[in-house]
Amino acid sequence: xxxxxxxxxxLTVGGLTCLAVQGGLLASVIAAREExxxxxxxxxxxxxxxxxxxxxxxxxxxxxxxxxxxSFGQALAFTDNVRISMQFIAGLYMVAIALNLLNVHPIFRYxxxxxxxxxxxxxxxxxxSKDLFAPAFLGTMTIxxxxxxxxxMEALAISSxxxxxxxxxxxxxxxxxxxxxxxxxxxxxxxGDTFKNKFYKVAALVVLYLGITSINGSLLASGSPVTIQSxxxxxxxxxxxxxxxxxxxxxxxxxxxxQAVEINVLPNGYSPNRFTVRAGSxxxxxxNVxxxxxxxxxxxxxxxxxxxxxxxxxxxxxxxxxxxxxxxIAFTCSMGMYRGVIEVI
Amino acid sequence: xxxxxDLEDLKGVKSAKTSYGRxxxxxxxxxxxxxxxxxxxxxxxxxxxxxxxx
Numbered sequence: 001x002x003x004x005x006x007x008x009x010x011l012t013v014g015g016l017t018c019l020a021v022q023g024g025l026l027a028s029v030i031a032a033r034e035e036x037x038x039x040x041x042x043x044x045x046x047x048x049x050x051x052x053x054x055x056x057x058x059x060x061x062x063x064x065x066x067x068x069x070x071s072f073g074q075a076l077a078f079t080d081n082v083r084i085s086m087q088f089i090a091g092l093y094m095v096a097i098a099l100n101l102l103n104v105h106p107i108f109r110y111x112x113x114x115x116x117x118x119x120x121x122x123x124x125x126x127x128x129s130k131d132l133f134a135p136a137f138l139g140t141m142t143i144x145x146x147x148x149x150x151x152x153m154e155a156l157a158i159s160s161x162x163x164x165x166x167x168x169x170x171x172x173x174x175x176x177x178x179x180x181x182x183x184x185x186x187x188x189x190x191x192g193d194t195f196k197n198k199f200y201k202v203a204a205l206v207v208l209y210l211g212i213t214s215i216n217g218s219l220l221a222s223g224s225p226v227t228i229q230s231x232x233x234x235x236x237x238x239x240x241x242x243x244x245x246x247x248x249x250x251x252x253x254x255x256x257x258x259q260a261v262e263i264n265v266l267p268n269g270y271s272p273n274r275f276t277v278r279a280g281s282x283x284x285x286x287x288n289v290x291x292x293x294x295x296x297x298x299x300x301x302x303x304x305x306x307x308x309x310x311x312x313x314x315x316x317x318x319x320x321x322x323x324x325x326x327x328x329i330a331f332t333c334s335m336g337m338y339r340g341v342i343e344v345i
Numbered sequence: 346x347x348x349x350x351d352l353e354d355l356k357g358v359k360s361a362k363t364s365y366g367r368x369x370x371x372x373x374x375x376x377x378x379x380x381x382x383x384x385x386x387x388x389x390x391x392x393x394x395x396x397x398x399x
Contacts, residue, residue, distance in 0.1 A: 021347050024350075112366075115346075124350050
């Protein structure tokens, strides 16, 4: 999974949606501590300590949350179909959040899950606490504060279906939001409303992109005829197909008389990913499997119901089929992230 | 959430309950200690527009 869009969104706008609530809490817990310092006549400027404490516990809490969400996703997804549906729903949820950020319609406000009253009360009390470790507790509790982009990342963590991936998604995002948090004071004074609105729009676009990618991935993985790629393919104006590599030439016959299609299975995709075969004649797939794999290890040909979980470094030549009619047979990884096509003529 | 916190900080406000989904806020306050105007102004300061429902 590509973590860069997650990092970039956290760096630029992810922190902003949470700034309003969390920044206020952090400021008041620092103020509560300063009050205590004044009483003890210690005027040491150590604002850095509560902020650092807050951010550290926040990162740990969110990483743990990501781990839990990924495990939850993994537990739910015991079959491919459930996992694909989960990915689809997570994508829809992210789109709803993006639409709320764009203020498209008030109904999308319901996408932001509000925490129960006892939690918000705890948060408020903690922000007024003079306890030395109040910032730490506060940081941990931020996982209960709903902000648009963070919730979208949490949906992504669930649909990743892996505790490690879920944890990395959340950790990457929260880490990326930290520079913005450090610049807290500067931002709250200089950020005008129109500037803030523009930021929210950018945040919305990033979340929209992630949501649509998720939805499209699930459509690809389920073998749906309607995907962004198929729409682009059928567009009257042909875009440059930067993604596909491979021959338009007909597959050669192997010694057994089968049409040989050789695919390199790499961590970031299948290469080549475009082949041509003849209908009515058997096809044998030869998969050169790299020693490191990503989603690509879960090789699927949805339209043929073929599903193979590949082992790193072990070549696979078990997949054979005979295409009956002309058309396109798509192959993809289980999450629909990487794909290729076998054209049948 | 922010609205409820800022409102409950006001002297005279007994409770505040905002439903972000419905876009409604229910405030219980003592009119002798704080005026409706101040309640609305506080909500506006938090960053939201406010008007009475009924």
